[in-house]
Amino acid sequence: MEGRATAPGAGTVLNALANGSGSAFAIDARTTATVELDDSGTVTGEVAGAPDADTRLVERCVALVCERHGGPETTGPTATGGHVRTESAVPMAAGLKSSSAAANATVLAVLAALDRAPPDALPDGERATPAAPTRAAACRLGVEAARDAGVTVTGAFDDASASMLGGVTVTDNTADALLARETLPTAWQALVWTPEERALSADADVARCERVAPVADLVRELALDGDYARAMTVNGFAFCAALGFPADPAVEALPDAAGASLSGTGPSFVAIGTDDALDPVAARWREREGTTRRLALDTTGGIVTPEHHP
Numbered sequence: 662m663e664g665r666a667t668a669p670g671a672g673t674v675l676n677a678l679a680n681g682s683g684s685a686f687a688i689d690a691r692t693t694a695t696v697e698l699d700d701s702g703t704v705t706g707e708v709a710g711a712p713d714a715d716t717r718l719v720e721r722c723v724a725l726v727c728e729r730h731g732g733p734e735t736t737g738p739t740a741t742g743g744h745v746r747t748e749s750a751v752p753m754a755a756g757l758k759s760s761s762a763a764a765n766a767t768v769l770a771v772l773a774a775l776d777r778a779p780p781d782a783l784p785d786g787e788r789a790t791p792a793a794p795t796r797a798a799a800c801r802l803g804v805e806a807a808r809d810a811g812v813t814v815t816g817a818f819d820d821a822s823a824s825m826l827g828g829v830t831v832t833d834n835t836a837d838a839l840l841a842r843e844t845l846p847t848a849w850q851a852l853v854w855t856p857e858e859r860a861l862s863a864d865a866d867v868a869r870c871e872r873v874a875p876v877a878d879l880v881r882e883l884a885l886d887g888d889y890a891r892a893m894t895v896n897g898f899a900f901c902a903a904l905g906f907p908a909d910p911a912v913e914a915l916p917d918a919a920g921a922s923l924s925g926t927g928p929s930f931v932a933i934g935t936d937d938a939l940d941p942v943a944a945r946w947r948e949r950e951g952t953t954r955r956l957a958l959d960t961t962g963g964i965v966t967p968e969h970h971p
């Protein structure tokens with residue numbers, strides 16, 4: 662029983678560590694998960710090109726989806742274990758939601774292997790089985806696995822929903838509730854600067870983030886009004902201050918970019934705007950050490966893809 666799926670990473674509009682509400686937008690950098698299921702009762706995992714990577718999150722995703730959708734009471738195929746391998750263009754622990762992309766891709770790949778892929782994750786023309794969950798329900802399984810694996814503070818349903826549904830989402834992570842899902846202007850792109858350092862979300866100073874909750878409340882209002890660019894700009898300055906990152910990259914992005922922010926718990930910064938507006942920002946960010954990438958905004962989200970047939 663094999664399954665394969667991909668899901669994109671994301672950039673931040675509102676970091677949920679202050680008031681439990683979050684907002685994120687999907688970017689065109691994807692993680693692919695390939696799973697092989699069996700009835701061994703054990704799950705193993707590997708990350709392509711990173712032999713020492715922590716695979717507990719994706720292994721927990723496999724186990725959880727098998728528990729919920731692969732048991733003997735189901736009408737489709739059954740499974741209790743297997744192997745998962747991820748390949749990713751989203752750097753880990755860089756603020757670009759690698760954990761959400763990996764969890765979503767893995768959950769969808771397992772569902773596909775069990776013949777339970779959500780209807781909106783299937784290629785055109787392929788029909789889902791009646792027992793298939795929606796993509797939103799599949800996303801909540803990944804969030805549950807992320808909580809179990811200890812890689813998140815709030816569950817990060819904001820990041821996970823943006824990755825699974827594409828576009829930009831606003832969520833209440835305390836209830837895993839989706840408050841809004843929209844798309845940003847089609848002419849906009851994302852510019853992403855990632856320095857060499859890494860910052861695990863689970864290690865973030867939550868108490869300091871909670872101090873900027875009044876600013877986060879304002880960012881939530883801006884986001885719910887659809888003013889995502891200004892929302893992320895305000896978010897960026899507040900969370901740079903709370904988490905101890907210099908705000909210089911955001912200053913260098915303005916006023917050319919429509920919006921710019923520290924992404925997640927850092928260290929990456931993201932800017933959004935038209936191609937022309939991002940040109941001078943790219944020139945300034947390329948003088949910095951690290952990697953600057955221009956990426957399309959993703960509106961597709963998590964999808965099942967054809968398996969490898971070597």
Ligand SMILES: Nc1ncnc2c1ncn2[C@@H]1O[C@H](COP(=O)(O)OP(=O)(O)OP(=O)(O)O)[C@@H](O)[C@H]1O
Nearest residue numbers: 747749754755756757758759760763861862925926
């Ligand atoms: N490609 C991947 N394959 C398997 N597991 C992954 C992958 N990417 C991330 N993870 C898991 O997610 C953890 C990193 O989570 P973390 O939330 O710190 O990173 P992030 O999602 O990139 O950050 P942020 O939430 O700030 O955007 C890793 O330790 C690993 O367990």
Ligand SMILES: O=C(O)C1=C[C@@H](O)[C@@H](O)[C@H](O)C1
Nearest residue numbers: 676677683813814815817925
């Ligand atoms: O671990 C978490 O709960 C989070 C981590 C960051 O990505 C934040 O941007 C997100 O809003 C919540």
